Amino acid sequence: MVKVGILGAGGMGNVHARQYRKMSDVELSFFDPLPEKSEAFAKQWSATPLDSVEQVIAKCDVIDVCLPTDMHQDAGLRAIASGRAVFIEKPFARTFEECRQLIGAAEDAKVPLMPGHVARFFADFATGHRLVKSGAVGTPAAARTRRGGLAPMGSHGWFRDYERSGGVLVDLAVHDFDWLRWTLGEVKHLYSRSVGIQTGSGPDYALTTLTFESGAVGHVEATWMDPGGFRTTFEIAGSKGLIQHDSRQNVALRTTLEGGKTFADGAISATDDPYFKQLRGFLDAVKNKTDVPVSAHDGAMAVSIAMAAVESAKTGKVVVPERV
Numbered sequence: 001m002v003k004v005g006i007l008g009a010g011g012m013g014n015v016h017a018r019q020y021r022k023m024s025d026v027e028l029s030f031f032d033p034l035p036e037k038s039e040a041f042a043k044q045w046s047a048t049p050l051d052s053v054e055q056v057i058a059k060c061d062v063i064d065v066c067l068p069t070d071m072h073q074d075a076g077l078r079a080i081a082s083g084r085a086v087f088i089e090k091p092f093a094r095t096f097e098e099c100r101q102l103i104g105a106a107e108d109a110k111v112p113l114m115p116g117h118v119a120r121f122f123a124d125f126a127t128g129h130r131l132v133k134s135g136a137v138g139t140p141a142a143a144r145t146r147r148g149g150l151a152p153m154g155s156h157g158w159f160r161d162y163e164r165s166g167g168v169l170v171d172l173a174v175h176d177f178d179w180l181r182w183t184l185g186e187v188k189h190l191y192s193r194s195v196g197i198q199t200g201s202g203p204d205y206a207l208t209t210l211t212f213e214s215g216a217v218g219h220v221e222a223t224w225m226d227p228g229g230f231r232t233t234f235e236i237a238g239s240k241g242l243i244q245h246d247s248r249q250n251v252a253l254r255t256t257l258e259g260g261k262t263f264a265d266g267a268i269s270a271t272d273d274p275y276f277k278q279l280r281g282f283l284d285a286v287k288n289k290t291d292v293p294v295s296a297h298d299g300a301m302a303v304s305i306a307m308a309a310v311e312s313a314k315t316g317k318v319v320v321p322e323r324v
């Protein structure tokens, strides 16, 4: 059995627990300081509640950090210092420097460390990446992505405090910065505009223009100002054709609850769930002592691009992302 310990029983802690419950080789423990969340989580997932971060790290082989973003680095460093394999939700950490410290600590301790870039495990994004890499549309020239819905709150409203979440560029666009860098290569420089960056809280919308070292250009739109529900789109134009994706067009199942709340789902099996694939890939790499599916270096570079976008949105200047 693998002893997995989740830190944070909020939105993502629950998404992860649902996946671990599909795995017969996982024994689940967790810690969340809010008693009502802790009780509900323990009951729903048959997971063992512990009393502190330290207890989770002491008991478990694998630590899964589902905490607010500004708490990722501290929890990650503590788990690494105890020799644990560590998974950290995206964004890998709140700043690029924090990412660097996590990487250095994991290299010194020789422990597996993986950031949660789940977009890579969504079928549309995985297939889009594979098609581009296989030359299906020739040489990529231009890419456009859009991601968003309404601004989440999170526990005690932490998402809406940009000191904690980084706003829409660090929290949301980071998915697309990672996917585009994975698919098109390194970013040479970028320019970004955001409506939320001046207030530092609340709803936000940002548009970032990227120039890749290959010469390709991209634009990444991220919004917390769309009441129409969460949606992702992308488009990659190459010398031989165009690939397009729109999550609203590909819906197989739509569930509407009393009160009007609507969920849209693809028809996927339990093990096709991108969150399952991501976590199973991580655990298998830990068990087999192979490379984790998404490297810590990639997680850090996605944050580097996001932080460059924040700087550009603040200064109005073109910014070159830092390298690990």
Ligand SMILES: NC(=O)c1ccc[n+]([C@@H]2O[C@H](COP(=O)([O-])OP(=O)(O)OC[C@H]3O[C@@H](n4cnc5c(N)ncnc54)[C@H](O)[C@@H]3O)[C@@H](O)[C@H]2O)c1
Pocket: 007, 008, 009, 010, 011, 012, 013, 031, 032, 033, 034, 037, 053, 066, 067, 068, 069, 089, 090, 091, 116, 118, 153, 154, 155, 156, 158, 171
């Ligand atoms: N990959 C994705 O699709 C995705 C989606 C949403 C959020 N996220 C990321 O996941 C992370 C968590 O976001 P969330 O939506 O679950 O937030 P959340 O606010 O719903 O959950 C965070 C939980 O951490 C708990 N917590 C606070 N301090 C703690 C401590 N010291 N020890 C243990 N628990 C503590 C809170 O009580 C809360 O239950 C963020 O970094 C966010 O950006 C990723």
